[in-house]
Amino acid sequence: MAGTYTHVTLPTDVTGEKADLLTLLTDQRAMFLITVRGLDDEQARRRSTVSELTLGGLVKHVAQVQADNATIIVERDENAVFDPSRMGGAYELLDGETLADWVTAFEKSSEEFDKVILEVGSLDELIPQATAPWQPEREWWSVRKMALHLLREIAHHSGHADIIREALDGQTTMSALRAG
Template sequence: MTSNELTTTPDQAETPAVTGERAEWLDALAKHRHFLRFTARDLTDEQAGQRTTASELCIGGLIKHVTEVEKAWVDFILDGPSTMGDFTSMTEDDWADRNDGFRLLPGETLAGVLDDYEKVALRTDQLVSTLPDLDVTWPLPKAPWFEADAQWSARRVLMHIVTETAQHSGHADIIRESLDGAQSMA
């Protein structure tokens, strides 16, 4: 199975029920995605792009980042580390582009990043439901934050996606509370 084979969600009538470990992964992903999306409820594009803390983070940017991360890790599960590049040779411009993934840029909208997130989530859910083996393993890409010569299974990558989503849902909740007092996870 390659990343190009995961483009649409299969018809639910033709898809057998997902049970066991895979159902638990789908449940964990759905729960944390819900909290992240819920944090953005009723916001304008301006509010979604607003910084409310000393951090550079904003709610729209967090959703955009989580979307990019989830997509990249699903590509990794399917096609290996070459899909992610070599982080050890990144230039200042590369890092600036990476930082743009944490904010809404001119022309980007909250509705647009939420729509992108939904598409990526559907693709991930399809992978969790259909991947023949959650033990498929690849070496991690070269990056200063990864242990040299480490490998992750699809299962470990899913754990990382859930963790990343949960962590950034908490960040978004703090930003939202600072923005207008609304809380999502309290």
């Protein structure tokens, strides 16, 4: 599809706004995964900037965010409360975890989220969001807003990942994309 950096083929015959959202999500995810192409677990764990973020930790985090968002849309829990204690280790590859396992989880969570978007009746459907210490009042977001928020989350972390990868070994996403 024109307007994407990567080759995007949607898994089903979908049109309109859902096709647009899924195309951009698929393209952004592919760009994000370029940053970890060819890395081993040690490299995926290595801090290459002043940040605590690592490439493996970012893949893990985004995989979990996608899975969580799919669950939120499907379950629609009006009493959900975000538990900050779940964040321990969310941005790092822990002992026994591998980059390959989290890339697989990332791909699976991508498929699950896209399936939810395809199956939802309308992107206007309102979904209750979990309350949190920084958001004590319940908010209701449209499925559209949740998909756009996920796109922003992936793009945000793609920027982090590109900087971390460039500091690690000089590779940038765009140069890797041009190289095939």
